[in-house]
Amino acid sequence: xxxxxxxxxxxxxxxxxxxxxxxxxxxxxxxxxxxxxxxxxxxxxxxxxxxxxxxxxxxxxxxxxxxxxxxxxxxxxxxxxxxxxxxxxxxxxxxxxxxxxxxxxxxxxxxxxxxxxxxxxxxxxxxxxxxxxxxxxxxxxxxxxxxxxxxxxxxxxxxxxxxxxxxxxxxxxxxxxxxxxxxxxxxxxxxxxxxxxxxxxxxxxxxxxxxxxxxxxxxxxxxxxxxxxxxxxxxxxxxxxxxxxxxxxxxx
Amino acid sequence: xxxxxxxxxxxxxxxxxxxxxxxxxxxxxxxxxxxxxxxxxxxxxxxxxxxxxxxxxxxxxxxxxxxxxxxxxxxxxxxxxxxxxxxxxxxxxxxxxxxxxxxxxxxxxxxxxxxxxxxxxxxxxxxxxxxxxxxxxxxxxxxxxxxxxxxxxxxxxxxxxxxxxxxxxxxxxxxxxxxxxxxxxxxxxxxxxxxxxxxxxxxxxxxxxxxxxxxxxxxxxxxxxxxxxxxxxxxxxxxxxxxxxxxxxxxxxxxxxxxxxxxxxxxx
Ligand SMILES: Nc1ncnc2c1ncn2[C@@H]1O[C@H](COP(=O)(O)OP(=O)(O)OP(=O)(O)O)[C@@H](O)[C@H]1O
Ligand SMILES: [Mg+2]
Numbered sequence: 001x002x003x004x005x006x007x008x009x010x011x012x013x014x015x016x017x018x019x020x021x022x023x024x025x026x027x028x029x030x031x032x033x034x035x036x037x038x039x040x041x042x043x044x045x046x047x048x049x050x051x052x053x054x055x056x057x058x059x060x061x062x063x064x065x066x067x068x069x070x071x072x073x074x075x076x077x078x079x080x081x082x083x084x085x086x087x088x089x090x091x092x093x094x095x096x097x098x099x100x101x102x103x104x105x106x107x108x109x110x111x112x113x114x115x116x117x118x119x120x121x122x123x124x125x126x127x128x129x130x131x132x133x134x135x136x137x138x139x140x141x142x143x144x145x146x147x148x149x150x151x152x153x154x155x156x157x158x159x160x161x162x163x164x165x166x167x168x169x170x171x172x173x174x175x176x177x178x179x180x181x182x183x184x185x186x187x188x189x190x191x192x193x194x195x196x197x198x199x200x201x202x203x204x205x206x207x208x209x210x211x212x213x214x215x216x217x218x219x220x221x222x223x224x225x226x227x228x229x230x231x232x233x234x235x236x237x238x239x240x241x242x243x244x245x246x247x248x249x250x251x252x
Numbered sequence: 253x254x255x256x257x258x259x260x261x262x263x264x265x266x267x268x269x270x271x272x273x274x275x276x277x278x279x280x281x282x283x284x285x286x287x288x289x290x291x292x293x294x295x296x297x298x299x300x301x302x303x304x305x306x307x308x309x310x311x312x313x314x315x316x317x318x319x320x321x322x323x324x325x326x327x328x329x330x331x332x333x334x335x336x337x338x339x340x341x342x343x344x345x346x347x348x349x350x351x352x353x354x355x356x357x358x359x360x361x362x363x364x365x366x367x368x369x370x371x372x373x374x375x376x377x378x379x380x381x382x383x384x385x386x387x388x389x390x391x392x393x394x395x396x397x398x399x400x401x402x403x404x405x406x407x408x409x410x411x412x413x414x415x416x417x418x419x420x421x422x423x424x425x426x427x428x429x430x431x432x433x434x435x436x437x438x439x440x441x442x443x444x445x446x447x448x449x450x451x452x453x454x455x456x457x458x459x460x461x462x463x464x465x466x467x468x469x470x471x472x473x474x475x476x477x478x479x480x481x482x483x484x485x486x487x488x489x490x491x492x493x494x495x496x497x498x499x500x501x502x503x504x505x506x507x508x509x510x511x512x513x514x515x516x517x518x519x520x
Contacts, residue, residue, distance in 0.1 A: 045392075048396055050392050050395060050396065073398075074398040075398075077395075077396060077397065077398035078397070078398045080396060082393070082396045084389045084392065084393060085389075086388060086389055088388060088389040088390050088392065088393040089390070089393075090385075090390055090393070091384075091388075091390070101397075102397045104298065104300075104301060105297050105298055105301060105397065105398075105399055106297065106298075106397070106398065154397075
């Protein structure tokens with residue numbers, strides 16, 4: 001379980017996050033949704049400590065992450081897997097080497113075990129044949145999947161995915177959504193997914209946090225989403241005709 | 253979207269005419285450079301991985317620069333020989349040619365100009381490599397895994413630079429003097445015996461020590477300053493290009509300033 005307590009962050013005079021409170025539950029896929037520029041990526045980066053919040057703190061299963069020193073944070077960081085919005089694969093390494101990288105850095109595995117584990121992870125994202133390619137030779141969707149494989153290589157307790165399926169075709173998007181759901185259940189992870197894709201929200205979310213201009217305006221589940229809550233949420237969720245039709249037909 | 257700067261405050265806005273703001277900005281960069289150095293000189297997470305990176309850097313900083321270093325040194329040695337012969341006229345002893353080639357190569361050309369050339373070749377490479385990793389969030393990805401990105405990326409480059417640049421400089425000295433001797437004999441401006449005598453006359457071992465000391469410092473400067481500019485790149489591809497230009501310019505400027513300081517300190 002990850003808890004955010006009163007997180008605020010501004011860049012210069014630009015307030016990006018205002019007093020954000022959130023709880024991401026264990027064994028669940030916790031979605032953070034909101035419009036582009038609402039502060040979702042900054043929120044994630046504050047949560048994992050890539051950006052220091054101006055105020056507030058974050059706890060990982062009760063451990064106050066914000067108060068820890070750099071060295072102590074490393075321990076928790078090794079329990080975190082993260083998929084970046086742009087995948088952020090190491091472009092000097094092949095796909096396979098990317099997945100092996102955290103294992104080589106932090107596990108006591110032998111080369112043989114590392115090879116086995118990375119093959120497992122690549123198989124999990126259906127990329128067994130792509131191991132020898134370089135990231136530049138992979139499509140955007142493949143890069144995202146490699147990013148996931150690398151993120152889960154160390155069996156993380158906490159998984160962050162920043163827009164795992166933006167820019168992907170609907171079929172691949174669903175494969176990724178389901179993959180995230182499955183691994184979350186399988187390893188009992190605390191998963192945080194950032195998205196503005198209503199399809200994947202309806203597909204994969206257990207809990208939903210709606211961010212608007214740096215504040216969390218609404219929390220709930222996909223069932224309660226249809227009932228709406230406030231103007232901003234409804235504008236966001238029912239922006240598409242499809243979602244409006246789902247609402248009027250009253251079924252999920 | 254690409255993240256810009258993190259918890260570090262943005263630099264004071266530049267004003268080319270306001271000396272106060274200029275100074276503040278320099279202080280900011282010096283402080284942040286020191287911070288990066290402090291973050292780099294930590295124990296690597298895995299020695300095995302570090303060793304691999306280090307060897308890779310030895311290759312890319314050292315081995316891949318042998319060609320350009322050799323080319324420049326051969327031609328410079330030859331040119332210095334011809335120029336000196338041209339200048340001494342009839343009444344200065346011919347062995348001055350060998351003497352001058354030796355002194356120029358050992359004291360100044362090899363230890364200072366070779367690092368300057370390397371700042372252009374290696375420095376821009378380091379800055380654009382690290383800069384690209386910054387703007388594509390690869391450095392964030394390292395940090396998230398718990399890897400100290402400064403130690404991982406910067407330390408192997410600095411160590412490789414400090415170790416390999418002196419070798420390149422010694423190579424440059426040998427080739428330059430050799431080329432000088434060859435062209436002297438080939439064009440008939442200096443007999444081999446004269447050149448050899450000139451090479452040995454008034455030779456001080458300290459000159460070589462002085463030269464190599466400079467070189468170690470310059471190797472440190474060109475790798476660390478370039479790494480600094482890459483590490484703190486922000487924005488996109490355009491910014492990476494800009495940071496690599498800055499890396500070269502600042503490496504050269506700092507090499508020149510420390511050349512003056514070191515020369516004054518060591519030769520007096
Ligand atoms: N390092 C930074 N310096 C200054 N402003 C920043 C920085 N990072 C983000 N911002 C600003 O914070 C706001 C929120 O950015 P963020 O990346 O969190 O948006 P987002 O919700 O992830 O959007 P998207 O869905 O497009 O990824 C934006 O207005 C952005 O310009
Ligand atoms: Mg984002």
